[in-house]
Amino acid sequence: MKTLKSALLATALALPLAGPALAETPPGLLVVAQNIDDIVAIDPAQAYEFTSGELVTNLYDRLVQYDAEDPTVLAPGLATEWQADAEAKTITFTLRDDAVFHSGNPVRAEDVTGSLARVIKLDKTPAFILAQLGWTPENVDEMVTAEGNTVTIRYEGEFSPAFVLNVLAARPASIVDMATVMENEVDGDMGNAWLNENAAGSGPFSLQMYRPAELVRLQANPDYFKGAPKIEGLILQHVAEAATQQLLLEQGDVDMARNLTPDQIASLSAEGIKVETFPQAAVHFLSFNQKTESLTPPAVWEAARYLVDYTGMTDSIVDGQMEIHQAFWPKGFPGSYDETPYSYDPEKAKQILDEAGIDTPITVSLDVINAAPFTDMAQSLQASFADAGINFEILPGTGSQVITKYRERSHEAMLLYWGPDFMDPHSNAKAFAYNSDNSDDAYAATTTWRNAWAVPEEMNEMTRAALTESDPEKRLEMYRELQKKTQEDSPIVVMFQASYQVAMDEDVSGYVNGATSDFVFYRLVEKD
Structure with missing residues (x-):
């Protein structure tokens, strides 16, 4: 009763x-x-x-x-x-x-x-x-x-x-x-x-x-x-x-x-209660500001993808809150690219850096919002990246402080998340795969401009072409290809997609x- x-x-x-x-x-x-x-x-x-x-x-x-x-x-x-x-x-x-x-x-x-x-x-x-x-x-x-x-x-x-x-x-x-x-x-x-x-x-x-x-x-x-x-x-x-x-x-x-926290979800003890998990639109990423010379070689970007302990984090500190997702458009919506080719492999990362002639160690400041689970995620990244000689100095701050630095392009590395304004792939494509003017006075509310990444014109053109493509299925395939390219060659490393847990009778x-x-x-x- x-x-x-x-x-x-x-x-x-x-x-x-x-x-x-x-x-x-x-x-x-x-x-x-x-x-x-x-x-x-x-x-x-x-x-x-x-x-x-x-x-x-x-x-x-x-x-x-x-x-x-x-x-x-x-x-x-x-x-x-x-x-x-x-x-x-x-x-x-x-x-x-x-x-x-x-x-x-x-x-x-x-x-x-x-x-x-x-x-x-x-x-x-x-x-x-x-x-x-x-x-x-x-x-x-x-x-x-x-x-x-x-x-x-x-x-x-x-x-x-x-x-x-x-x-x-x-x-x-x-x-x-x-x-x-x-x-x-x-x-x-x-x-x-x-x-x-x-x-x-x-x-x-x-x-x-x-x-x-x-x-x-x-x-x-x-x-x-x-x-x-x-x-x-x-x-x-x-x-x-x-x-x-x-x-x-x-x-x-x-x-x-x-609105239960992960700890409360884990502690539910009453019989007759179940928990359902729903993928959310926000994607979480690590990005490198291209104004920092040591972070500009593409080999650093590639190595970084093998230095994230994706499974380790999803099995512990972000369990139930995030799932592994490595492309900019969220899983569960038309046009998503759901392949996850990268896993934690520090030996492979070191090999990539060695073959590219990258001198290590590299010391990088990492800005992060001073709240769970972001500080825990930053500490995980600090430990796993150190295995290949990339040393993060964690700089915690309030949300407004971190975002202000991001908008000013005054950070070195940034741990943050991004959600679309409306559910069309262009909403995120313009943020992760487009930057036609990388000058300091051409402010754009995108991850590309904020990381001072001068996106290759080929990729800019792909983004413009997808926006105008009239064939719906062809358009979605163009966005998948765009995500594949940014997944392989970008200073922005998408790691996770947020999840939302609801407890119910x-x-x-x-x-x-x-x-x-x-x-x-x-x-x-x-x-x-």
């Missing part, structure tokens, strides 16, 4: 439901303990936090979207089909006729055009994702137009239609019920204040209750065009302390705990947690 020993959680459960507080979590209701105090905004035009991304995904739809059945496949959303004209730089979408907003209003072409234009005109933080398409407040009404049940998207720039589709699958491209939103406009805010307390979507769940830093309650949408969710509703209960989350889960007061199934917070899906969840 699951007893609700937490008064706070009992209150959360009792308030939305009729009748007395229940003595166990209801069969049709999923109760999740989670830290949700990161939410600043839930309006899709403004939402930019991890938890708000999860909410937007479950409350709204997009023209095309990655979905719960397979988060690696870009599937029809509010559009049933689309036709791209790469020469004319247009994509025309045909809308489905069975999509309805939670208000009961049908989803219209005017809602699509209004929603996309609204993001650009409000110009909140995530607007830059759509603005890549050449949209401005002045031209967006001409760039996104409707006729009948079709919407035509026009874009500027040399982009593949596949790139444009991935932009349109991003969070700010969520479609809102414009009639409802504009009824709640205040002082020309296009309903922004209202949408940060309410929702106006067509997604698998509707927003029943939202109390910032306290709880979120979602109710299943029985009229969802892909079929009603398998659970009746969902509660995200704010529980900041991971230890409290563990206690609630082990007592049976919640069905899922989302063994009766829970169907939970989907993709590589980013935008890919958390509850529609297929069941409780036996």
